[in-house]
Each structure stands twice: as C-alpha cells, then as structure tokens.
Amino acid sequence: MMSGPEAITNLLKRIPDASIIDDPNRLRVYESDGLTAKKQLPALVAIPDTVAALQQIVRTCYQHAIPVVARGAGTGLSGGAMPHPRGVLVSLARFNRILEVDEENLLARIEPGVTNLAISDAVSHLDLFYAPDPSSQVACTIGGNVAENSGGVHCLKYGLTVHNVRGLKILTAEGDIVSVGGVEYDQQGFDLLALLHGSEGMLGIVIEVTVNLIANPASVAVLMAGFDTCAAAADAVGSLIGQGIIPAGLELMDRLAIQAAEDFVQAGYPLDVEALLLCELDGSDDDVLEQVNLVEQHLRKCGAVSVTVAIDASERARLWQGRKAAFPAVGRISPDYYCMDGTIPRKQLAEVLDRITVLSTEYGLRVANVFHAGDGNLHPLILYDANVSGELAAAEAFGAEILELCVAVGGTITGEHGVGVEKIDQMCIQFSDHELAVFHGVKRAFDIKGILNPGKAVPTLNRCAEFGAMHVHSIQASEVESGMERF
Amino acid sequence: MLGDQTSLILDQIRQASAVGQKLQIRGSGTKDFLGFIAPGLVVVETLPHQGVINYRPEELVVTVRSGTRLSELNAVLAGADQYLAFDPPQFGGDPTVGGIVASGLSGPGRPFRGAVRDALLGLTLATSEGTSVHFGGEVMKNVAGYDVSRLMVGAMGTLGCLLDVSLKVMPKPEHESCVSLDVSRDTLVASLSSWHRQAAVTGASFVDGKLLLRFSGSHEEVSRMVSRCAGEVVSGSVFSDLRDLKFSTSGDLLRLSVAANSRYGLDEAIAVDWAGGIRWLEDSGLDFDHLQQGHAVQYFGRSELTERYSPLSSGLQNIHLKLKQEFDSTSLFNYQRLYGAW
Missing domain, CATH: 3.30.70.2740 (Alpha-Beta Plaits)
Structure with a gap:
C-alpha cells in the first residue's frame, strides 16, 4: 500500500463493521474474478456490513490515495474486479437485501449484493420479472450487472441492464452518497444513470439499485432449429429480424458447443447438425401462436433441417438449460x-x-x-x-x-x-x-x-x-x- | 448547401473558441422555448448538416446527420415499415434528430417502448476544442469505454455539438387502436397502474377528464383488448396531440416528473402522461425550492424565471459542474441553457 501501509491498515481495522482481512491465505480467495488467467493479491479485503462502514473505508482510502476495487460475486469475465496490489478490495456481498418491491410503480429497490436471479424469484408471486438475465444469473449480483451493463439471453427484446434500471445510489470517490434517477421515468440534466452503467466501478460504488419490473408474458414458446452449416444459421438470424420479428431471445450454438452442452445436461439437442438456433417468442396467446408459425416457416426457408417447438414450461427450460450451461459444459472438454x-x-x-x-x-x-x-x-x-x-x-x-x-x-x-x-x-x-x-x-x-x-x-x-x-x-x-x- | 457540414461546424467552433465567443447550437428551433437562452450567443446552425448516412433495416439501425429533420427520417423508416419507438414530440414543427437527442424528450409510449436514450446506439460529437469524436456505434450492445453517447441525451447541447447519431429503430406494430374511457381522479393512479401491466398497452394517459389507452400488436390481440376495456374508440391523434402539448391553452405550462403512483400535482394536472409519471400543470406558480417530489421544467410562461429546470441535489450539481468543466470549461456551448451557473 501507499504511504505507511501498517498505519493505514490499522486505521481501516478500527472502522466498526468493516471486517478487514489481511491474512494472505484468506486474501487468496479474492485474487481473481471470472477471468482466472489474471491473478493479483490485494493488500487488504474489506467486507463491510453497513453503508456507514463502507463510507468510512472509502473516505479513509480517498484521504490516503489508496486504490479501492469493488467486487460483487466475482463472476465478471474481463478482470474488472481483479484486485490492486496496493489497494483495498471491497466485497459488497453483505449488502444482499431486497429493500422494497413497489408493485404499483413496477419497481424494486435492492442492495448491490443481491443476485440477479433473486430479483425475479422475489417478485414471481406478483407475476413480474426482472428482464436482463446473464448466464451467470444464479451467482452474479445486480451491483456487478450495473458496473458491466450486463446483458443476457433476453436483451434482444427487453434491453440491457441500462434499459432496466431506473435509479442508483452511489458512493463517490470522496465517500459521499449521491442518488441518480429514482422512481421517475426520467432524470434531470445529464444522463448520469447511463454513464454509470458499464463504468466498471471506476466512477462510483453502487450501494442501491432501483430496477424496473415487467409483467410476465401470457405465453412463451421456444423454437429449436438445426442447420447444416453455421453460415446458414447465422444468415437466418438477420433475415428473421429483417422480417419485423423481434424474438425475446435468439441464440446460436455451433457443433462443438452443442456436443459439450448435450453431454453435460442432456438438453435433447440434435447431434447431427453444424449449428442450432434457439428462438424464444413471447407475448399474448394469439401473438405467440401467429409468430411461431411465421418463424418456423421462415427458418425452414433459410435452410433449417429440423425445427422443434417447445410450449410446455419444463420442455422450454430443458432447451434453455443446455444454452445456459454451455460455458461450464465447454469447461468439461478443455x-x-x-x-x-x-x-x-x-x-x-x-x-x-x-x-x-x-x-x-x-x-x-x-x-x-x-x-x-x-x-x-x-x-x-x-x-x-x-x-x-x-x-x-x-x-x-x-x-x-x-x-x-x-x-x-x-x-x-x-x-x-x-x-x-x-x-x-x-x-x-x-x-x-x-x-x-x-x-x-x-x-x-x-x-x-x-x-x-x-x-x-x-x-x-x-x-x-x-x-x-x-x-x-x-x-x-x-x-x-x-x-x-x-x- | 446541404450535406456533410462537419468541417464547417468544427471551424466555427474553433474560431469562436479562439475569440471567446459563446455559441448556441440550433437545429430547426422547435424547442427554442425550452430552457433559458442567454443573450449574445452566436448560433451554430446544424440544419444544413443533413442526410441519412446509413440505413440497414435488417440491422434495425439508422445513422443520420444531426440536422436531418424528423419528417425525412420518418419517411425513410416508413419505407421499410419501421419507426422510432420513442416517438419524439414535434411541438407543431419539424425537429432535427440532433435536437431530439439533445433534449431527450420522448412521447407517450415511453414507459412501454423506451426513451430516446434507450434507442441511442452511438454518436459523433464536436467537442469544445473543435475536434470530432465518436462513441458507441451501430451495434446493439457496446460496453467499450464510458457511455458518453447517452450522456448527451438531455444535456441540451451543453457538452458538445452533435454531428451524427445512430439510433435503434423498430418494426411498426401490425395494428394499433386507441380508446377513451371515463375515469375519476380518485381512481386514476390505480387505473393507469393496472393498465400499465397489460400486454399490448403502449399508451396510458389522461386528458380532459378521460383516460386514454393505446393498444398495439396483432389485429386479434388489439381487438380483444379494445372490446375488453369497453371504451370509445378514438383516433390515434389523441396521443400525438398530447405529445405535442396541444391540450394547453394558457401561456403557462409546467412539466412535473414524479413516481407514477404519486398524488402530488394530480388534482391540479390538466394532463397526465407516461402511465402517471408526468403531470402537466397550468399556472402552477410552483416555486422550485418548494418542490416536494420529483423534478420539474417550466415549459411556457413565467418569463421572469431564468432557471427553467428545478435545481439538482448538491451531489448531482457537483458532478454536473465537474463534467461541464471537463467537456466545455469556458461554457462555449449553450451557456445557461440548462442551469444558470454554466
């Protein structure tokens, strides 16, 4: 750490509820995020319990010009949460409460350490969901989603994190709390809400997020289309969207990914094709029925050699399971x-x-x-x-x-x-x-x-x-x- | 002469900067009433900087020069059955795309179809130093670097002069119908909220004592919704009239943005938009220092007010000021248009 490392460690250790770790063996846990090729031990780790403790940590670091790296679940794939050798890695894991679900305004106010999937789980009884769904959604946190402007399978129709967050509370580098956006649909002045999305923890530390909730669609269908060449599947994508159809999700897997996923979770994927398209359609019953027919015809016209339609929820989940488990599945073959x-x-x-x-x-x-x-x-x-x-x-x-x-x-x-x-x-x-x-x-x-x-x-x-x-x-x-x- | 005026605009900026002349960026002037225009500014005309640079319907993207008029862009998009989902206000004129992005104003469909900022994919900006910089792009997802493109939405040209803009466009809905229903102010908020959740609803507003709903989608779905709500079918122009503020008769109009279910300003509102999130107030006499919720803009009237936007929190003021200093430290662009200090 910078000037007088021991003195600063002692300063930080005296902050109530800061939970400072400086044992090298315990620091090892935090040496990388999902990009495991890049490793670095931090000088210290803090796992604060309260915003007040976090605020004091940041203020102390600001005063002494010590790097602060915020970390959610550490699922990021670009090393955004890789520690700094002279800095404090701040884990936001303990900020894990859903503070408010506001059904009338279709909003939820949550802490940054809440996992992505936990939001939809918490509002499913209201027939609502939170749309962005990165493949790591079981583990990744909303604070990290904001920092990376995460996407997912369903952003084709529903947008990225930036399109689904109405307000943020951040801690500035100086340790001040600033609210950006809120319950209103728009902000005053500059679009700081957008600027903070994808800023990788370099402009502020997210301490609260207000997310949009969306009503579950009445009807959902998933089409799985097999192609003899990757190029044919790829060309079908642009051609389908050019027809004026915006699927909820449209994913492509090539032969190696199909085989790895099938071996791993037995999703029922055909093994005799070079590429698969998974296309999800959602909306009212009438609209989905009409679109399923249109899309099936169009995919066949584009060269699909097989098309399967899944309406039943468990059948749809099975098809998606292969896609969502594709990364770990590939991890098994290499x-x-x-x-x-x-x-x-x-x-x-x-x-x-x-x-x-x-x-x-x-x-x-x-x-x-x-x-x-x-x-x-x-x-x-x-x-x-x-x-x-x-x-x-x-x-x-x-x-x-x-x-x-x-x-x-x-x-x-x-x-x-x-x-x-x-x-x-x-x-x-x-x-x-x-x-x-x-x-x-x-x-x-x-x-x-x-x-x-x-x-x-x-x-x-x-x-x-x-x-x-x-x-x-x-x-x-x-x-x-x-x-x-x-x- | 129309077409690419980039070098002319950059020259004008550099020359103005050299002599300390402040500039007002202006397209077709449909929003001259919005914000404060300081005296003595020299106008940068973006209107000649016109033209569609790239339109790929199958990519759902269009890139245009900032002086391109909305009517021209709409005509081009209509040729491929596409449209701008954020439906920007026209205020009785023909705004430019630059002005649309800089003001960040979206039509009644905003809660359902997204805002200008949601559709913005990238832009080219003339900086206060007279250089041209490009952020974002023509692809749907892009997290390389800070989102400087969206930072320009709502900045009213105070951070730079927009040159080219890339927008996401959408296929037009197959069918659309609007209905008008009786509703009391007591149940208005609950009613707007419950309609907001329904599939196919793309507008939920309140004007002249009537609840206005718009449904979009397949013929079957729209017909089903229209018969379900048992209202009077009306022309789609009710929503464009609301968008362009044609309901306003007095010379004094304030836009209040609050939580959709708030009671604040509801009883006095002459119109309510965005499923409850926007209230339009006439002759409100509302003092910004006494605003209890949300934020407000004085659109028309009260000419004594040079601060037309309600004040930011001190934390936000601080960040705005520092960003302004980084982008335009001498207040070359649109001095005082947003806030009096810069």
Whole structure:
C-alpha cells in the first residue's frame, strides 16, 4: 500500500463493521474474478456490513490515495474486479437485501449484493420479472450487472441492464452518497444513470439499485432449429429480424458447443447438425401462436433441417438449460477456455464466424461458439491448456485478433462483459487519442485522485503509444510468417 | 448547401473558441422555448448538416446527420415499415434528430417502448476544442469505454455539438387502436397502474377528464383488448396531440416528473402522461425550492424565471459542474441553457 501501509491498515481495522482481512491465505480467495488467467493479491479485503462502514473505508482510502476495487460475486469475465496490489478490495456481498418491491410503480429497490436471479424469484408471486438475465444469473449480483451493463439471453427484446434500471445510489470517490434517477421515468440534466452503467466501478460504488419490473408474458414458446452449416444459421438470424420479428431471445450454438452442452445436461439437442438456433417468442396467446408459425416457416426457408417447438414450461427450460450451461459444459472438454465478447452487425455474422474458423486452424486451438446471435454479440470460447507452455499466450493473441476483426467490420470489442484488464489494449484500436482523452475527463470529474478501480477499462495514452509500437511490430512479424494481410 | 457540414461546424467552433465567443447550437428551433437562452450567443446552425448516412433495416439501425429533420427520417423508416419507438414530440414543427437527442424528450409510449436514450446506439460529437469524436456505434450492445453517447441525451447541447447519431429503430406494430374511457381522479393512479401491466398497452394517459389507452400488436390481440376495456374508440391523434402539448391553452405550462403512483400535482394536472409519471400543470406558480417530489421544467410562461429546470441535489450539481468543466470549461456551448451557473 501507499504511504505507511501498517498505519493505514490499522486505521481501516478500527472502522466498526468493516471486517478487514489481511491474512494472505484468506486474501487468496479474492485474487481473481471470472477471468482466472489474471491473478493479483490485494493488500487488504474489506467486507463491510453497513453503508456507514463502507463510507468510512472509502473516505479513509480517498484521504490516503489508496486504490479501492469493488467486487460483487466475482463472476465478471474481463478482470474488472481483479484486485490492486496496493489497494483495498471491497466485497459488497453483505449488502444482499431486497429493500422494497413497489408493485404499483413496477419497481424494486435492492442492495448491490443481491443476485440477479433473486430479483425475479422475489417478485414471481406478483407475476413480474426482472428482464436482463446473464448466464451467470444464479451467482452474479445486480451491483456487478450495473458496473458491466450486463446483458443476457433476453436483451434482444427487453434491453440491457441500462434499459432496466431506473435509479442508483452511489458512493463517490470522496465517500459521499449521491442518488441518480429514482422512481421517475426520467432524470434531470445529464444522463448520469447511463454513464454509470458499464463504468466498471471506476466512477462510483453502487450501494442501491432501483430496477424496473415487467409483467410476465401470457405465453412463451421456444423454437429449436438445426442447420447444416453455421453460415446458414447465422444468415437466418438477420433475415428473421429483417422480417419485423423481434424474438425475446435468439441464440446460436455451433457443433462443438452443442456436443459439450448435450453431454453435460442432456438438453435433447440434435447431434447431427453444424449449428442450432434457439428462438424464444413471447407475448399474448394469439401473438405467440401467429409468430411461431411465421418463424418456423421462415427458418425452414433459410435452410433449417429440423425445427422443434417447445410450449410446455419444463420442455422450454430443458432447451434453455443446455444454452445456459454451455460455458461450464465447454469447461468439461478443455482444461481452460478463454471467452471473447465482441459485437458485430448481424449481417457480418457468417463472415466473421468463417474467419474465426480459419484463425482456429492457424493457432491450432479449438473454438466453441455459443452466443447472442440476435444482438450480434459473439462469445467464441477459445479452448487451451494453461499447463502447455505457450498455449495461454496463443489463446490471448487469438482472442485479440478476434476483437480487432470485430472492430474492423464495424463492431465493438465488448458487448456485455466489459473491458476490465483483459481488453484494455484493444481499447487503443477502437478509440482515438481524442476519444480516450474524453474518457479520462469523465474519470477526473468523478474521481480526481483516481482511487476507484485504477488501471481498468480505459488505457492511458502512454499505454496506447506503447501498444501501438508493439502491435505494428507483431503485425509485421505475422505477415512475414503467414504471408497474408490482416483484417 | 446541404450535406456533410462537419468541417464547417468544427471551424466555427474553433474560431469562436479562439475569440471567446459563446455559441448556441440550433437545429430547426422547435424547442427554442425550452430552457433559458442567454443573450449574445452566436448560433451554430446544424440544419444544413443533413442526410441519412446509413440505413440497414435488417440491422434495425439508422445513422443520420444531426440536422436531418424528423419528417425525412420518418419517411425513410416508413419505407421499410419501421419507426422510432420513442416517438419524439414535434411541438407543431419539424425537429432535427440532433435536437431530439439533445433534449431527450420522448412521447407517450415511453414507459412501454423506451426513451430516446434507450434507442441511442452511438454518436459523433464536436467537442469544445473543435475536434470530432465518436462513441458507441451501430451495434446493439457496446460496453467499450464510458457511455458518453447517452450522456448527451438531455444535456441540451451543453457538452458538445452533435454531428451524427445512430439510433435503434423498430418494426411498426401490425395494428394499433386507441380508446377513451371515463375515469375519476380518485381512481386514476390505480387505473393507469393496472393498465400499465397489460400486454399490448403502449399508451396510458389522461386528458380532459378521460383516460386514454393505446393498444398495439396483432389485429386479434388489439381487438380483444379494445372490446375488453369497453371504451370509445378514438383516433390515434389523441396521443400525438398530447405529445405535442396541444391540450394547453394558457401561456403557462409546467412539466412535473414524479413516481407514477404519486398524488402530488394530480388534482391540479390538466394532463397526465407516461402511465402517471408526468403531470402537466397550468399556472402552477410552483416555486422550485418548494418542490416536494420529483423534478420539474417550466415549459411556457413565467418569463421572469431564468432557471427553467428545478435545481439538482448538491451531489448531482457537483458532478454536473465537474463534467461541464471537463467537456466545455469556458461554457462555449449553450451557456445557461440548462442551469444558470454554466
């Protein structure tokens, strides 16, 4: 830690209900989030019980310019909650209460450590639900969802976290409590609510969230369509949406993902196809019936070799279970995997998937694709073995190429997992120095000392200059080796 | 001359900045009444900066220059049976897309179909230094960097001048019907709340003592809902009239944004929108310092008020001021349009 580490540890330990941990063995638990390739021990961990304790911790850290990294459940996939070696990692796990369910205003007010799924569970008796549903929803927390602007299977129709949160209470870097938005539908002045979403804990620490609740649709159907080629499935996605149909969810899995998921949970997926589309339709009984017919016809026209329709709730759940368990399922067929998150225009899906297949051969690493096709949000899972020398580095280089490909076709390096530490170099490719300077200005406005989650999400201009030099060098080297131009 | 005026706009900004001249960003002027316009500002005309840059119906995205008029954009979208779900107010004119995004105002469908900010995917901004920067993009999901695009929604041009804007568009509903029902003010809030939950409802408002409902979806579903509520079927223009404030007769109109189920301002409201969340008050004489709930904007009248928006909490004021300093430290853009201090 910075000046006088022992003195500051003692200061923090004296804060009531701060639950400070400094035993290295116990700190080990917090060394990484879901991006396990990046590990770092924090100087201290705090697990405060009360906002007052959290406030005192942040104020002390602000005074002494000590980094503060907020952490929810640690399910993030980009290292956004990776600790800082000189900093305090603050776990928000004990802020886990649902404070209020307001049925009339269709809102719930909750603490940041409440898990995503717990919100829908708490309001299901009112026939309501909270829409964003990341695959980690059993474990991930709403505070982390706000920090990453998490998506999920159903955001195609219902939007991301930013579209489903009405208000936030944050703790600023100085330790002040500020309410942004609230029960009203709009805010005064600047849209700080949007700015805070996806800001990766760098502008404030979320201490309360007011979420929108939505009435459960009367009727739901899931169609599962098998295709002989990935390209045909990918093209069917854009074509379906071009017909004016917005499914609640539209997901694509390739052969490797299908097999892994089927072996793991026996979802009933066909094993003789190259790609599967899962398409969920919801709405009134009449609308869903009409849409099921339209979508089935359209998918067959696009080359679907099999279409199964599930109406029954348990049958639908079984089909989704394979998709939701796809990441751990892939984890069973490879010692390690690296999950990418680029987003591209839908019409580029087939071309980009093709290119990923080519890269997979070049790098000698297998790739499983399972992703939010309707949103154009790719999740290639690069399979590698960290115990084989050079494979992690190869996986990272492969991943970086995929992200650069996404930017080249008009997309972005991250759709919903965030930049964290993982994609920070690729930020230099997506943004100019002028644009990065705007981000730094935003950061200064909220956190002049730069204590909140430093080193994440937004690279310094120096770092980009260095990355640029390295990057040019490696492109030249690889062009010489492969004899081909890069995207 | 119409078309890409980016370099002209950037030049004007750089020249104004060099001589310390403050600028008013203006499109077609349909919202000249909104906020305070300080004397002595030189106008940056965005209206010539027109044109649809990219429209891909199958991607549900359109990118246009900020001076593009709503009527032109709507016509282009209608050609592919698509529309802007946030249905921005027109106030009897033909607003530009830049003004629509900068003001962040959405129509009566907002609680059901989302707001301007929900549809905004990315934009290009002219900064106070006269550089062009781009944030977000044309894809549905993007969490690379801070969401500077959405920060511009509702900022009324105080952080920069919008150049190009990418918006998510939606397929038009197959069918739409509106009905008018009798309702008492005592049961209004409960009634709006219960309709809000119903499928196919895309408008729930109150004007002239009547509850107005709009249903959208398939023919079967809309007919079923219309017969269920047993009201009088009326023209869809009841919602566009409400959106454009055609109900207002006096010269003094205040917009109050509160919790949808609040009683605050309900008895005095001449119109209620957004399933209860917006109350329109005439001759309210409401002193912003005595606002008990929510926030308010003085739309028309009370010309003595130079602060047209109710004050922010001190914590929010602090963040706004610091952001303004970072984006536009000399108040080059739209000085005092939102708040008197900057």
